[in-house]
Amino acid sequence: MISVDRAVIARLIKAGQKFEILVDPVKALEVKAGKPILMEELLAIPEVFEDSKKGLKVSPSLVNKTFGTNDLEQVVTKIIKEGQVQLTTEQRTTMLDAKKKAIADLIAKRAVNPQTFVPHPPDRILRAMEQAKVKIEIEKRPEEQLETIIKAIQGIIPLHFEKIQVAIFIPADFAATASSALRAFGSMTKEEWTSDGDYRCLLELSGGAQQALYDKLNSITHGQAEVKIIKR
Numbered sequence: 582m583i584s585v586d587r588a589v590i591a592r593l594i595k596a597g598q599k600f601e602i603l604v605d606p607v608k609a610l611e612v613k614a615g616k617p618i619l620m621e622e623l624l625a626i627p628e629v630f631e632d633s634k635k636g637l638k639v640s641p642s643l644v645n646k647t648f649g650t651n652d653l654e655q656v657v658t659k660i661i662k663e664g665q666v667q668l669t670t671e672q673r674t675t676m677l678d679a680k681k682k683a684i685a686d687l688i689a690k691r692a693v694n695p696q697t698f699v700p701h702p703p704d705r706i707l708r709a710m711e712q713a714k715v716k717i718e719i720e721k722r723p724e725e726q727l728e729t730i731i732k733a734i735q736g737i738i739p740l741h742f743e744k745i746q747v748a749i750f751i752p753a754d755f756a757a758t759a760s761s762a763l764r765a766f767g768s769m770t771k772e773e774w775t776s777d778g779d780y781r782c783l784l785e786l787s788g789g790a791q792q793a794l795y796d797k798l799n800s801i802t803h804g805q806a807e808v809k810i811i812k813r
Contacts, residue, residue, distance in 0.1 A: 582625060587625070590633055591660055593659070593660040596647055598647060603633055604625065608623045620657065677719055680717050681710060681717055684723045685704075685710065692788070693740075698741075744785055745812065746770065747783070747794070747808050749781065749808050750808075752805050753780075767786030768784070770783045783811070
């Protein structure tokens with residue numbers, strides 16, 4: 582359970598009746614976005630209130646009549662998804678800033694500057710978002726907002742989305758660790774292990790993730806990995 586001091590009110594008015602629960606603000610927005618959350622991570626108090634500040638609870642019979650169930654998880658999910666999460670101004674600002682950064686990081690990983698084929702730094706993307714006055718939806722996941730935001734900023738900074746294919750060679754000493762790490766960067770189209778334990782593969786990934794791939798492999802292999810772009 583989270584502490585009551587950290588919790589905010591999620592409120593739904595249904596059939597003229599007010600239903601309130603005390604929730605973790607971040608977890609509540611994740612529920613609103615469709616992510617399953619454990620109730621003990623979400624709720625400060627496992628109760629449904631008519632007035633949470635006064636501690637007035639809604640009767641189980643009224644809960645069942647309104648929601649068709651007394652299952653707490655189902656009721657809580659409906660209250661959050663259909664109602665409002667009462668964030669403070671500071672909480673909303675902090676969460677919006679975090680979501681902006683997450684969106685900028687996603688764009689930086691997936692797109693490159695078509696003039697240089699190098700990703701734009703996230704800070705440059707953030708400045709373009711500010712200049713374009715994009716609207717960030719706090720209740721939506723970053724992935725759900727990418728298309729709209731990309732359209733808004735493409736007139737400010739050039740963006741090119743491409744898939745590249747790279748051939749990678751990893752010496753045997755680092756092969757097991759590196760081969761596992763590579764899967765986070767894209768899809769493997771071919772891979773093989775040599776009789777000496779070396780590892781070779783063809784990996785398809787976003788052009789914007791190229792530098793992050795190099796950095797990861799250098800970190801694991803101390804610069805002994807070989808990477809060659811074979812298709813853009």
